[in-house]
Amino acid sequence: MPRITTHPVLPIPEGRKEAGFFFDGKPVVGYAGEPVASSLVALGVACFSKHYKDGAPQGLFCANGQCSQCTVLIDGIPRKSCVTPLVDGMDVRTLVGLPILPELNDPLKQAERRTIRTDILVVGGGPSGLSAAYELGKLGFQVVVADDKEKLGGKLVLQTHKFFGSEEDCYAGVRGIDIAGKLEEKLGKLPNVTVLRNAPVVSIFKDRKAGIYKDYSSFLIVEFTAIVVAAGAREKSILFPGNDLPGVYGAGAFQTLVNRDLVAASKKLLIVGSGNVGLIAAYHALQAGIQVAGIVEVAGRITGYKVHADKIRRMGVPIHLNTTILRAESDSSGEGRVTKAFVSKVDDNFRPIPGTTILHEVDTVLIATGLASCDEFLRQAQSYGILAVAAGDAEEIAEASSAMFGGRIAAFSLARMLGKRIEIDPTWIPKRDVLKSRPGDVFSRSPVLPEAKWSPVFFCSEEIPCNPCTTVCPTSAIKLRPLRHNLLDLPYFDGTKCIGCLSCVSICPGLAVSLIRRVADDSAEVVLPWEFAADFPDGTMMDLVGQEGAFLESAPVVSHKRNAKKNTWLLTFRTSLRNASSIAGIRVQGPEVSEGRAVDESGCLDLDAYVCRCERVTLGELIQYIKDNNVRDINQLKTLRVGMGACGAKTCSQLVGRAFKLAGVNLAEVEPGSLRPLFMEVPMGEIVNEGLLRLGGKDAGSRGAP
Structure with missing residues (x-):
């Protein structure tokens, strides 16, 4: 698979040091310090091992150090390639069967026992862990944060999209990659907080000690008084024939390869699951120039935010409800990579309906069917009588904005257990609960008639926690309609004054705000956000679509300019007056990409x-x-x-x-x-x-x- 050399949002590092290494005896090149797995995927390698039981090819699945599907021989030792950094001169080999134990002539000797002491150990450096560590550090505790990655921020470092929530409380309207940097910067100002990177916690002991696998090469003991478990979540797998094939990834693994390591991990993919993870993965794929055949969802409704789903449909990705994946098939090569995915409609009991099977020719199937909390350390610590609290996804699967508040609340709760006479801010828990709310009701919006002056049009119609368009408006003309009297209320333009600053268009996480004005009796100008390459001249014709992706008209680009602060292009189109208030987005890929082929077969158990x-x-x-x-x-x-x-x-x-x-x-x-x-x-x-x-x-x- 090729490297990503241009990206509309992510910076492309310059001057990266190359590292020569051997793969199955052949000299190849990657980048020093990147995971070996990413180097291999960039070289087009799909098969990392051949199973000892039947020789079946095994490929990357989680890219998160959890599943071991990426194990290869590195300098003769079986190691997870997704967490092993590439070093010049490495000898990397496909693991065929079981590894051979090395011959040992001498007994192992205790070379060094390393121990550090702290008040509180925070397991995980994602949004909840960093927030908890910051609050505990401010309260005067000695804190050690242990995270299994080099970059802090958890899944934030994989997210190129702007976040929902409150601009004041959780950086709404800011991209996940930038939020991670802000949280790390805040934490770095506290001298009593120590951060251990590339340091997964692998054990909790009864005597209040934790074993840490530092740099995936040595063992460190951390003695602590109390623990915050903020280890996040791991991806769930699902059951279908072919679920083990190379090319069947967790959606998080795909985001890791594409957004962190800048490897185009696919040419064309199918996504299983319509939660926010799957919807966002489709967006990330399109930004990386990867075709998306579609999203299949076994339920009869989309399980993620409607504004996410609408955005993806506007870009040309269909979402098939009441549809399941029947099986995946591979090619006949030794790599065994996915080449076909079969999907089918299901009945009310989720059984495949005969005669509805569609074949999609893809090289990747992304599994985005949910997350499971990494809460083992919490349960283990509590069983030993250790003071322990959970935060973020380790407590409950929710959005990162909620996780930040969860981290704060967990920190204060633990501090109170340890004798600090403090009170939790009474606004924190209600804010957290709103931020982790499931989507609410969907409302139809009244049509907006274009006038000679600019006015915003909102294409978010479902209650979700989000308000950045209201806080960024310089004339305070955008407000939340007071139904619930919280962040779930929908925004509206009060009609007083729009100066055409485009701030609301630039900041919207769902790309769900346009700006319109009438310029003639039969025409209008429409401004839309665009987070893809804008290397086209004014006058270029583009397909414009409605809120849920229905084609409305083709129109020329009148001008395009970039909001550098929000890293978003703003494209102005000359459109018909009739469609102006309905135009919500720009088609990115054509309908031919998602066309499958009907096949005559029944679903199998x-x-x-x-x-x-x-x-x-x-x-x-x-x-x-x-x-x-x-x-x-x-x-x-x-x-x-x-x-x-x-x-x-x-x-x-x-x-x-x-x-x-x-x-x-x-x-x-x-x-x-x-x-x-x-x-x-x-x-x-x-x-x-x-x-x-x-x-x-x-x-x-x-x-x-x-």
Whole structure:
């Protein structure tokens, strides 16, 4: 896959240092310090390993250090390539089967035991963790923040879009990548807060100690009094035949490759799931020049914000409701990358409807069907009697704007537990609750008649927490209609005075504000936001569409200028007077991109789908085993090696419930599985900080697979 060399929003780094390395014996080049996985994807590599069980190709899935699907041999040692930085001269090899243990002539020796002491350990440097650490630091506590990435901000560093919420409280109208920088800058001013980067927490011990896998190469102990768990969330997988193929990514993995590492990870993709993650991933794909065949959603309604969905539909991406993915198929090469995705309409019981199957030829399927809280450390700490609070997605899956307030509230709650005589700001909890609200009612808006003076038109019709257009208006002419008397109220123009400054058009996170005026009896000017390349001359004809993507007319660009502060282009069009107030956006890709091909086949039960990706155990195998052995304890499934793989049951734990249900077992009767002591694989030599480089080398390898 090619590198992204131009982007409408993201800066392209200059002068990056190249690093030469070997992949399967061939000399190749990547960028020093970037994850090995990203270098491989940029080189077009889809298969990272061949499974020991049947030789099936395995590819990247989460790109977040959670699932181990990206494991390769690096200098003879099996490592997760998504969290291992590329170093000049590395020898990287496809892991074929099981890795060969190196021959050891000498026992491992304790090289160094490193321990640091702090009052509070914050697990995770995302929006909630950074907010919690900042508040605790201001209260005088010694704080250590441990994050598993080099860049702080969590998923914020992957988000090129502007955020919803309140401009005053959570940087609404600012892009996620910029919010991350603001939070990090604030935290950096506190001398009593220490930040550990590339430092995943892998264990919590009864004696108030945590094990940290620093730089994914050494072990560090942090002694603490209390802990804030702000570890975020991991992506859920879903069950369909082919769900294990290279090219089936989590949406977050795709955003990581495209927006953080600037790798065009696909040419054409299909997205499964219409929540905000899936809708935003479609937008990120289009910005990176990647075609989107469509979004399929098994429910009968869009589960994300309507304003996000409308934006994507305006750009030419269809959203198919009551539709599911039946299966994915790969090519016949050894890479095994996805080449086809089959989707079908479903009935009221979510069963595929015969005769409705459509084939899409794509090279990527993005799974955006929800997130699961990374709350293991919270439960473990509480079981040991350790003072612990959760914040952000580790507490409840919600928007990043809500997570910031959640971090503040968690910090003050913990401080009170530790004896600080403080009160939580009474406005914080109501604000947090509004910011994490599900979308509310949808209202129809009255048509706006173009006049000789500029006036804004709003295409947000669903109640969501957002107000930046009201706070940015220099004449205070944009207000929230007082129905709920909070951020969920919809904006409107009071008709007093619009000076045509375009601030509301530039700041809207949903690209859902236009500016219109009448310029003749039969024509008008319409100003629209544009967050793509604007390398076209005035006079260029572009397709203009309504709020939900219906084509209205083609019109010429009269002028285009860039709002540098908001990094948004503002395009002025000369349009018909008839359509001016209905024009909401600009088509980015044509309808031919999303055309599939009807095929004559019925949907199949997904018994061949893999529940356990690490050990390749199918849904059918699980159901049969549960029935045959009257299983009522998830730990019994370890006989099939379910949950015994490298990911530590992080993926399959979200899926085994369906197997029990299909086997006729009430989940309330099932004993949950036990978690392994370390939440991530750590080589023994690195636990004692002796290092493993001397144990590997280019001649190390793997046993091979069938």
